Amino acid sequence: MPKQEKIELRLYIAGQTPKSILALKNITRYCKENLAGKYTIEVIDLLKNPQLAEGDQIFAIPTLVRKVPVPIRKIIGDLSNEEKVLVGLNIRKVKVKAAL
Numbered sequence: 001m002p003k004q005e006k007i008e009l010r011l012y013i014a015g016q017t018p019k020s021i022l023a024l025k026n027i028t029r030y031c032k033e034n035l036a037g038k039y040t041i042e043v044i045d046l047l048k049n050p051q052l053a054e055g056d057q058i059f060a061i062p063t064l065v066r067k068v069p070v071p072i073r074k075i076i077g078d079l080s081n082e083e084k085v086l087v088g089l090n091i092r093k094v095k096v097k098a099a100l
Contacts, residue, residue, distance in 0.1 A: 007031075007039045007089070008068040012058045015047045019078045023062040026079040034091050066090075 011027060013020035024043060031039045044052050046061060056065050056074075066073040066089050075088045086092035 005038070005069055007035060007066060007091070009039060009041045009089075010056065010065045010067055011041060011043050012053065012056070012061050012063045012065070013043060013045055014061045015045065020062050022078040022080065023064065026082070027064055027085070030079075030082055030085060030091075034086060064089075 009027065009031070011024055013023065024041075027041060031041065046053050046058070052058075056063075056072075058065075060076045062076070062078065064075045064079060064085070073089055075085055079085050083092070
């Protein structure tokens with residue numbers, strides 16, 4: 001991923017549920033620690049805008065969608081597994097354990 005490219009994320013939630021709050025807290029922390037100003041997070045509350053779920057084909061919440069860079073990637077859940085989230089968003093490469 002080119003260094004100057006900004007990552008555009010969209011977090012779909014449904015109200016201020018514990019999972020939604022945790023997901024936003026987690027992704028905000030991961031981005032601050034790993035992307036330092038090279039990201040945007042748009043939070044979409046489907047209780048307020050249910051029609052927006054269709055565009056990104058959202059079937060579960062919370063769901064994080066990486067819009068840019070393409071390809072689009074989605075992660076469902078509270079985003080508590082940092083390694084899985086960063087690898088899933090292609091922010092961090094998979095750590096391969098060396099054979100002895």
